[in-house]
Structures are given as C-alpha cells and as structure tokens.
Amino acid sequence: MTMATDKGAAKFDVAVVGASGMVGGELLGLLESRDFPVGELYAFNSGRRNAKVRFRGREYDCSAPTFAALKKAGLVFFVSNEEVADRFAPRLAAAGVWCIDDSSRFRLSRGVPLVIPEVNGAEIKPSRKLIAGPNCTITGAAVALAGVHRRFRVTELRVATYQAVSGAGRSAMGVLEEELKGYFRSGSVRRRAASGFPRPIAFNLFPQVGGFDGEGNSGEENKVRAELKKIWDDGSVRISSTAVRVPVLRGHSLAVWFRTRRPASLAALQKELGRTPGLKFFSRPEDYPTPLENGLRTETVYAGRLRRAGTAPGEYQIWIVSDNLYKGAALNSVQIAERIAAL
Ligand SMILES: NC(=O)c1ccc[n+]([C@@H]2O[C@H](COP(=O)([O-])OP(=O)(O)OC[C@H]3O[C@@H](n4cnc5c(N)ncnc54)[C@H](OP(=O)(O)O)[C@@H]3O)[C@@H](O)[C@H]2O)c1
Structure with a gap:
C-alpha cells in the first residue's frame, strides 16, 4: 500500500520480484542510494533456492511470490521473467498496485506505456498502473x-x-x-x-x-x-x-x-x-x-x-x-x- 509520511510525502510499500538476480540487486542498491521512500520491503525470488538480500542494513529472505503477498505492496518491480510478470502484473495493476516490469512481456502491449522517463515520461499516468521498461540495448x-x-x-x-x-x-x-x-x-x-x-x-x-x-x-x-x-x-x-x-x-x-x-x-x-x-x-x-x-x-x-x-x-x-x-x-x-x- 501507499501511505503519507510525517512530512506529507508518499511512502510506498515495495515488492521486488527477482530481488536475488542481477537487475534486482542493482535495483535494491538504487532504491537505497537514491533514498526512494520505501515503507515495507518484500523480496521475492523463484523459491527454488534460498537467497537473502540486503536493504538499508537489514537482511531479507527471498521467497516465491503469491498474489496475496504482492498485493500488500503499493509498488511492485518485476525483474524476473515474462512468465512471472504475466502471472501477476495485470491482476495487480487492476487492483490498483503500480507494477513496473523489466521483462519483454508487456512492452508492446496496447495500453501499456513503454517508458524512459527523460524521453516519454509523460506516458506515466495514474490510470495506467502497469508500466514496461524497455530492452537494455535500445x-x-x-x-x-x-x-x-x-x-x-x-x-x-x-x-x-x-x-x-x-x-x-x-x-x-x-x-x-x-x-x-x-x-x-x-x-x-x-x-x-x-x-x-x-x-x-x-x-x-x-x-x-x-x-x-x-x-x-x-x-x-x-x-x-x-x-x-x-x-x-x-x-x-x-x-x-x-x-x-x-x-x-x-x-x-x-x-x-x-x-x-x-x-x-x-x-x-x-x-x-x-x-x-x-x-x-x-x-x-x-x-x-x-x-x-x-x-x-x-x-x-x-x-x-x-x-x-x-x-x-x-x-x-x-x-x-x-x-x-x-x-x-x-x-x-x-x-x-x-x-x-x-x-
Ligand atoms: N540483465 C539486463 O541487462 C537486463 C536489462 C533489461 C531488462 N532485463 C530483464 O530483467 C529481468 C531480470 O533479468 P536479470 O538479468 O536480473 O536476470 P537474473 O540475474 O537471471 O535474475 C532473475 C531473477 O528472477 C528470479 N526468478 C526466476 N524465476 C522466478 C519465478 N518463477 N518467480 C519469481 N522469481 C523468479 C530469479 O530468482 P532465483 O535466484 O531464485 O533464480 C532471480 O532473482 C528479465 O526479465 C530481463 O529480461 C535485464
């Protein structure tokens, strides 16, 4: 969920699906170094192996994602794969959870903005909660x-x-x-x-x-x-x-x-x-x-x-x-x- 902080700025409970991966690790580091307003953090991986990630000095166990667990967040980063994004992101977005997907699953889907903020950041609108990030090459x-x-x-x-x-x-x-x-x-x-x-x-x-x-x-x-x-x-x-x-x-x-x-x-x-x-x-x-x-x-x-x-x-x-x-x-x-x- 999203809540207001004492200073009035929005704070987000954040889930990272793929937290144990290459992109997931960098993402956690950037959320921390750029001081993104994270309330609770939830970390997910495939569940096929034990993995721990660190965020703001705390260790988090990763587990396999479920819809109920992801819905606790106000913002979900999908940095795992197409199949996982497909399974959860549209339903979460329909339930009002912001979803940012780095896989290719929705990049070309009609109604899903494909966003690089400094190029087409105006595409980010409250009415479109599922947003795709582009391929790293282009x-x-x-x-x-x-x-x-x-x-x-x-x-x-x-x-x-x-x-x-x-x-x-x-x-x-x-x-x-x-x-x-x-x-x-x-x-x-x-x-x-x-x-x-x-x-x-x-x-x-x-x-x-x-x-x-x-x-x-x-x-x-x-x-x-x-x-x-x-x-x-x-x-x-x-x-x-x-x-x-x-x-x-x-x-x-x-x-x-x-x-x-x-x-x-x-x-x-x-x-x-x-x-x-x-x-x-x-x-x-x-x-x-x-x-x-x-x-x-x-x-x-x-x-x-x-x-x-x-x-x-x-x-x-x-x-x-x-x-x-x-x-x-x-x-x-x-x-x-x-x-x-x-x-
Ligand atoms: N690498 C890049 O330069 C780059 C650039 C742009 C976009 N992307 C996209 O970003 C995503 C992640 O890429 P990556 O390079 O970080 O890959 P990666 O290093 O292989 O990491 C994949 C992550 O997804 C998790 N995962 C796999 N199956 C899962 C499942 N069924 N449920 C939940 N989590 C699962 C993995 O968990 P385990 O550790 O348990 O396997 C791991 O945390 C991909 O969609 C990729 O296309 C990558």
Whole structure:
C-alpha cells in the first residue's frame, strides 16, 4: 500500500520480484542510494533456492511470490521473467498496485506505456498502473537520439550492437568467467552444453541474441525495431540492426548510422546532443566512451564519435555506450518509480 509520511510525502510499500538476480540487486542498491521512500520491503525470488538480500542494513529472505503477498505492496518491480510478470502484473495493476516490469512481456502491449522517463515520461499516468521498461540495448539509442529525432526527425537508423554478457542475467556472467578460467587451465575455450549461449563467448563474439524468426532476424533485433518505434511514438522510422554478444561483462555499446528528414549540419547535431537529457556527449573524437570506463554503475548514456557517414549525403554515424543494468534496467525502473511518487 501507499501511505503519507510525517512530512506529507508518499511512502510506498515495495515488492521486488527477482530481488536475488542481477537487475534486482542493482535495483535494491538504487532504491537505497537514491533514498526512494520505501515503507515495507518484500523480496521475492523463484523459491527454488534460498537467497537473502540486503536493504538499508537489514537482511531479507527471498521467497516465491503469491498474489496475496504482492498485493500488500503499493509498488511492485518485476525483474524476473515474462512468465512471472504475466502471472501477476495485470491482476495487480487492476487492483490498483503500480507494477513496473523489466521483462519483454508487456512492452508492446496496447495500453501499456513503454517508458524512459527523460524521453516519454509523460506516458506515466495514474490510470495506467502497469508500466514496461524497455530492452537494455535500445535504451542507449532511444535516449541519445531523442532530441535529434524531435528536432530533425530521424527517418532511418542502422544499428550494430556490442552487448555485454550481463544482459543475459547472472548465470551468463558465470559462463564467461568459467570459459576464461577453462582457457587458462587447458589452453582452449570449451562451451558447456547448458551455457545458455549458442557459441563460446570467451575470446569470441556471435551475431545472435535470442532465437531467429522466419526472416532470419534475432529476437533482440526485432525488439530493437519495435520498441524504439513505440518509445519515440513514431512507426515510420526505418530500423535495421545486427545484435552481437561480446565478451564484455557490463555495458552495451552501439554503432549507429542515422538519417534525418530535416537537413541537419554537424554543428547543429552536436548542439542538440549536448543538451539532450540523460546524455553525456563527447565532441572530441578521442574522448569516445567504452563499456569498461562508462558502463559500470553509470546513470547517463554516453555518446561520441559523431561524424558524417560515407554512405549517403545527410547520413551520420555515432557511437553510444550505456550501463545495461542501470539505465538499461534497474535505474530506469527506479526513475519511473520516482515519477510515480511525484504524481
Ligand atoms: N540483465 C539486463 O541487462 C537486463 C536489462 C533489461 C531488462 N532485463 C530483464 O530483467 C529481468 C531480470 O533479468 P536479470 O538479468 O536480473 O536476470 P537474473 O540475474 O537471471 O535474475 C532473475 C531473477 O528472477 C528470479 N526468478 C526466476 N524465476 C522466478 C519465478 N518463477 N518467480 C519469481 N522469481 C523468479 C530469479 O530468482 P532465483 O535466484 O531464485 O533464480 C532471480 O532473482 C528479465 O526479465 C530481463 O529480461 C535485464
């Protein structure tokens, strides 16, 4: 439930479903460091293993969620998976509980806003209690080019992604570490059958994130296309991408080519990028961001290496890096919650 504090500000009883996971851990840390007004905290995991999480100096046992247990909260963060979100979030939202879902289950559902607060925060309304957070890959481009799109109308976007293993959850980080250790022990990289990745990831990369559809596009490539159109509320943008998993622990990078409907000079683009909310833009070519330097617990999206593309007049290129676990998931969800608290 939600109640007023002594100072009159709303305080939320908060449930975190997936508290023991990668995103869940970051989310709890951010609720604490950003001083989100949490009343009671309820922590949930699959219930298949014992897990404890810490919040404001207290230890909480995680357990499997039930509808009755979740309904005690005024705000539920779903950072688990599609099936769990599907089972609980619509019913909870109908019962008046705010639900913020980081899975892909409702991102494209009609009536469910897909929100990055600094891009389309106005979509958060008391009448729509279920809110989705976007895919961690497209968040960087959606934030970085939001101002450029508003001012010059991006018509085409080509994206090559370089996605960290943490984008696939805690177990995927373990896979990279195990393969690396195996290499230093034996001199060769071996993929475990249950690694969850289609190929070895240590000293490797592969152009497959998710399964393939009949056209040969991966699940991630389809998410990038559909979600960006929804976030920018512009179905006319043409988007093509190749999603690649790389042996980086944290921080997604994007090489992006874009064209605009209204003519844009390099100087005008630089000016727009310099004042885009949520973005730190580096104008000197050598100041480009990297996942190691800019993708670890960072709150903004970073971009650099803006330049004219050699492919067509009016086409530009840019390099974007963001923390997939912060802006791509946990931080974005907490920022949505902060907007809810301010309604
Ligand atoms: N990683 C990213 O960069 C990223 C970015 C954007 C969105 N997301 C989304 O955020 C969600 C969490 O991702 P993650 O990377 O944190 O994954 P993760 O590290 O694998 O954690 C998954 C969490 O969900 C819990 N869980 C699994 N089955 C459950 C069930 N039946 N009931 C309740 N809880 C259950 C797990 O509990 P146990 O510990 O008991 O298994 C764990 O706490 C996913 O929907 C993912 O698509 C992730």
